[in-house]
Amino acid sequence: MESVALAHHASMWAKRVTRVTGSEVDAIALDAFEPVKEVKGLADTWWRASDSLVAMYTGEAECLSAPQCRTALIYSGLNKWGLYGGVKDESK
Secondary structure (H helix, E strand, O other): OHHHHHHHHHHHHOOEEEEEEHHHHHHOOOOOOEEOHHHOOOOEEEEEOOOEEEEEEOHHHHHOOOHHHOEEEEEEOOOHHHHHOOOOOOOO
16 A cells, blocks of 8 residues: 555656666666665565655566566656655655
8 A cells, every 4th residue: 555655646746757667677777776665565666766766566577477567667856755755764
């Protein structure tokens, strides 16, 4: 449920949303990102950087042995509210 809420929040505040599928998901550089532990799941994983959120959806691809079904959504152009909403950022 948290992942759905974060997806809705991010889509409302992002200046741009980019959809990446299949083998292109591997090309997403996550070095500057940190995992969003509140929404870590078996089928999807979220990552946060200074102005972006990345949602990686791989569960369906793994269950169906269909790597072409892997999908990532990159929400970019987010401000602090867009990145954290009402959650206090304890790391700063």
